[in-house]
Structures are given as structure tokens and as C-alpha cells.
Amino acid sequence: MTAVIEVQGLHKRYGDTVAVDDVSFTVDEGEIFGILGPNGAGKTTTVECVEGLRERDGGMVRVLGLDPARDRAELTQQLGVQLQDARLPERLRVDEALDLYRSFYRAPADPDALLEALGLDGARRTQFGKLSGGQRQRLSIALALVGNPRVAVLDELTTGLDPRARREAWRLIADVRARGVTIVLVTHFMEEAERLCDRVAVIDAGRVVIVDSPAALAARAAAELGVERASLEDAFVALTGSGEDDHVD
Amino acid sequence: MSTEALRRLTATELTLFLRDKVGPVFGLAFPVVLLSVFGNLDFFTDPAHGIDGVPLLRVYVPILVCFVIAMLSLNTIPPTLAGYREQGVLRRLRTTPVGPARVLVAQLAICTGTAVVAVALLLGVARVFFDVPLPAALVAFVVTALFAVLALVGLGLLVAAAAPTGKAANAVGSVLFYVLTFCAGLWLPLAAMPTTLRHVSEATPLGAAVQALTQATQGDWPSPGRLALLAGYAVVGLVLGVRLFRWE
Numbered sequence: 440m441t442a443v444i445e446v447q448g449l450h451k452r453y454g455d456t457v458a459v460d461d462v463s464f465t466v467d468e469g470e471i472f473g474i475l476g477p478n479g480a481g482k483t484t485t486v487e488c489v490e491g492l493r494e495r496d497g498g499m500v501r502v503l504g505l506d507p508a509r510d511r512a513e514l515t516q517q518l519g520v521q522l523q524d525a526r527l528p529e530r531l532r533v534d535e536a537l538d539l540y541r542s543f544y545r546a547p548a549d550p551d552a553l554l555e556a557l558g559l560d561g562a563r564r565t566q567f568g569k570l571s572g573g574q575r576q577r578l579s580i581a582l583a584l585v586g587n588p589r590v591a592v593l594d595e596l597t598t599g600l601d602p603r604a605r606r607e608a609w610r611l612i613a614d615v616r617a618r619g620v621t622i623v624l625v626t627h628f629m630e631e632a633e634r635l636c637d638r639v640a641v642i643d644a645g646r647v648v649i650v651d652s653p654a655a656l657a658a659r660a661a662a663e664l665g666v667e668r669a670s671l672e673d674a675f676v677a678l679t680g681s682g683e684d685d686h687v688d
Numbered sequence: 689m690s691t692e693a694l695r696r697l698t699a700t701e702l703t704l705f706l707r708d709k710v711g712p713v714f715g716l717a718f719p720v721v722l723l724s725v726f727g728n729l730d731f732f733t734d735p736a737h738g739i740d741g742v743p744l745l746r747v748y749v750p751i752l753v754c755f756v757i758a759m760l761s762l763n764t765i766p767p768t769l770a771g772y773r774e775q776g777v778l779r780r781l782r783t784t785p786v787g788p789a790r791v792l793v794a795q796l797a798i799c800t801g802t803a804v805v806a807v808a809l810l811l812g813v814a815r816v817f818f819d820v821p822l823p824a825a826l827v828a829f830v831v832t833a834l835f836a837v838l839a840l841v842g843l844g845l846l847v848a849a850a851a852p853t854g855k856a857a858n859a860v861g862s863v864l865f866y867v868l869t870f871c872a873g874l875w876l877p878l879a880a881m882p883t884t885l886r887h888v889s890e891a892t893p894l895g896a897a898v899q900a901l902t903q904a905t906q907g908d909w910p911s912p913g914r915l916a917l918l919a920g921y922a923v924v925g926l927v928l929g930v931r932l933f934r935w936e
Contacts, residue, residue: 518783528704542696543693
């Protein structure tokens with residue numbers, strides 16, 4: 440396995456607040472890597488440093504051998520990003536958005552195939568303002584993939600989706616991986632991580648608590664709790680939440 | 689690749705601008721409607737009510753040109769760009785090879801292009817339907833109008849850069865619009881203003897613009913001081929606007 444993303448001792452502060460204290464992990468080619476953690480744990484800041492949207496204050500980050508802070512032009516060609524809460528202009532149509540975004544890349548994907556794969560075929564001429572929440576998320580994924588990236592970072596992809604749309608999104612992520620794209624998935628849904636991720640990093644208070652497969656984490660939690668079966672959620676609660684009730688999901 | 693991207697981006701922004709209708713209606717159609725209303729009132733066409741024997745309608749053509757420019761640059765650029773920032777449109781562009789700076793370029797180009805069309809339309813309608821002669825110094829008029837567009841677009845960019853939200857940008861842009869069109873003489877032509885008010889107005893971008901456009905209308909090159917003032921506003925607005933602009 441070759442490492443597609445390497446993060447070593449990442450540190451990021453906003454003024455006096457330390458958002459990411461010391462985070463290290465590697466993501467291997469072709470895997471779905473989950474980043475879990477309570478709200479405010481530093482998940483989004485971590486991936487923003489990986490995407491090059493924020494400048495890190497310390498540590499090393501390499502994506503496909505590129506430094507996100509220095510090699511942005513090349514990195515953006517190969518890294519697809521699905522942002523939390525990023526909208527499009529209200530009156531922009533689905534097909535127009537894809538046509539626009541594909542013109543940004545050297546070797547773009549076929550937008551028609553992408554729309555079909557994402558089930559947006561029928562919404563081609565619909566304006567962004569009139570799309571449902573699920574359709575917006577799917578369009579957001581389409582835009583993250585239209586550049587034919589080797590790596591995709593998906594942040595809180597299924598937050599705000601109803602159960603059916605969430606399941607569709609999961610199927611989609613599996614499809615994308617099947618095409619050879621390495622995926623980093625930021626989430627706070629344990630079920631999602633359990634189903635999709637090969638490995639997860641649990642981040643709490645700006646530090647990586649542990650990196651392992653969801654099954655291994657659940658097994659550990661079962662052993663620690665002295666029960667027969669435990670879920671990833673049990674492991675998560677045991678590993679984080681040193682501050683008890685200071686986070687609510 | 690990047691010129692293709694800029695072309696695409698500009699075409700897309702233009703589509704959205706036209707689809708939104710606010711810019712075309714208020715920037716293109718509304719000034720022509722105003723002109724037509726004025727042009728059908730004896731008060732505006734009778735030289736007896738004019739200023740120094742010039743019918744008010746002719747006095748108002750340069751004022752309406754300023755109105756068009758202000759409408760496009762202060763009422764479309766700030767809410768659009770600040771809204772894009774607020775909604776994460778610019779942030780999403782940051783994740784692509786193209787980046788968000790070209791959206792500014794596209795918006796400024798669309799605003800300038802629309803202003804050119806709107807001014808040409810206004811002068812054309814005034815000439816054909818209301819017997820207002822074209823500016824006697826046409827080249828000087830065009831040059832001055834372009835200076836005025838750059839000055840106002842710079843201000844619009846500055847508002848977009850400084851305003852925290854789309855709503856705030858809209859509010860600040862509207863207030864500036866009323867103040868500056870007042871200074872351009874929309875409610876009271878500069879020639880009819882009390883001396884102090886006129887001096888104050890002439891120091892504002894549209895006050896200077898309307899006086900310079902009036903000079904060009906009468907066949908003279910505008911005073912260099914007025915053009916320099918407009919150029920100064922343009923440089924300060926555009927440079928500060930670009931430097932202060934936040935993408936998130």
C-alpha cells in the first residue's frame with residue numbers, strides 16, 4: 440500500500456485557540472478513511488489543512504506527494520473536495536454548474552455519466568435553489584468528482600439528509616471508491632463510518648486518539664466494557680468525551 | 689485552460705445576471721423609462737423652465753448616465769459578491785484549480801459591459817425619441833463615462849469586500865446609491881444647488897462625473913481635475929477592494 444495522504448504533527452491555532460494540537464495519520468491508496476470526533480474536535484480544520492484551504496502552523500502534510508500550502512495549483516487538479524455548507528448561486532442550473540466546473544480541470548470526467556451515476560439525470564435543468572437537500576448533496580459530490588480526482592475529501596456529507604438519501608449517499612461513496620478514488624470521510628455518524636470506512640481516526644480535542652478499523656475498535660470497546668458485542672459508537676464514547684457532556688450531536 | 693475557465697465563468701455569471709432580472713430591469717430598462725417620463729413632461733422639455741435656456745431633459749441625460757452607472761455598480765456587485773462569500777460559493781471555488789479571483793474579474797467585466805450598453809441605449813433613445821443631441825464631444829463623453837464606471841465599480845467592490853453579509857452589502861450599497869445619485873443631481877441638478885452643497889457634491893465621484901459629462905455634452909474636454917478625481921476614486925476603490933477582499 441502506498442500512502443496517498445501523510446499528516447505528521449499537524450498543528451493549527453486561531454489566535455489563542457488551538458484547533459488542532461497534534462494530529463498524525465496516513466491514508467492509503469484506494470481506502471475509505473474516516474475522521475471521527477465530537478463537534479469542535481478539529482476534524483474540519485484538519486481536512487482544511489489537507490485541502491490547502493488553511494495554512495498550518497506546524498507539522499507536515501503531503502497529499503500525493505504534494506504540499507497543500509505550496510503546490511495548490513497541482514493539488515487542486517487531483518484532489519476533489521466536498522465542503523460542509525457550501526452553496527451555489529440560487530439560479531444556477533445543475534448542468535450549468537457541471538459544465539462550468541469541468542472547464543476548470545485538465546482531464547475532466549464526463550458530466551453526463553456523472554449526473555446519471557448520481558441520479559441527477561432528471562434534475563439537469565433545475566436551478567440550485569429548487570433542489571432538495573439530497574439533490575444538493577449529490578450535486579456537491581458531482582462537483583467534487585468532475586475533475587477526475589485521485590483523492591476526494593467529503594466533509595459531513597450526509598448531515599441533514601433523511602435516512603433514504605443517506606443510504607443513497609453511502610452507496611455512492613462505495614461506487615466512487617470502486618472507481619479507484621481514495622476517500623477521506625469526515626463524519627459524526629458512527630453507523631456511516633462502520634459501514635463505509637476501512638479505517639477511522641478518532642480525533643478529540645485536537646489530537647488523534649486512535650487509528651484502526653471500525654471492527655477492531657468495536658472489539659476493543661467490547662473487551663474493555665466486558666460485554667459480548669459493542670458497536671463503534673460504544674468505542675467512540677469510551678475514547679472521547681473526556682469532557683463528558685460538553686458536546687452534543 | 690484558464691482563459692477558457694474565465695470565459696466560462698464570465699458567461700455563467702452573465703447568464704445568472706440576466707436570469708436574476710434585477711440588474712437588467714433597474715440598470716437597463718428603468719433609466720430609459722425615467723427618461724421617457726421626463727421626455728413627455730413639458731416642464732422638462734420647455735427651455736423656459738430649463739437652466740440657462742437648456743431644457744431640463746438635456747440637463748438630466750448626464751445625470752441619468754450617472755444613475756445607470758451607480759445602479760449597476762452599487763446595487764448588483766456588492767450583494768452578489770458578498771452573497772457568494774456568505775453562501776460558500778467562493779470557498780468552493782477555492783478548492784478548484786481556478787480559484788475565486790476570476791469571479792471578481794467576471795463580475796467587474798459584466799458590470800462594465802452592461803453599463804456601456806445601458807449608456808448607449810440611453811443616449812440612443814434620448815436622441816431618437818426626444819430630440820436630445822448626442823454629446824458634442826462624444827469621445828470625451830465616452831472616456832469620462834468609463835472613468836466613472838471604474839470609480840463606481842471600485843466603490844462597489846470595496847463595499848463587497850468590507851460587508852460581512854449579502855444583506856449588509858445590499859444595505860450599504862443602497863445607501864451609497866442614494867447619497868451618490870443625490871450628489872449627481874438626480875433630485876436637484878448641481879447647477880441649481882446652493883454653492884456649498886455643489887462644492888461638496890463635486891468632490892464625490894458622481895458629482896465630478898456629472899459635471900465632466902456635462903462639459904463633454906457641451907463639446908468641451910472635461911477639466912483634468914475632475915477626471916483625475918475619478919481616476920483617484922477608481923484606483924483607491926479597486927486596489928483597496930481587491931486587497932481587503934476576503935474569500936470566506
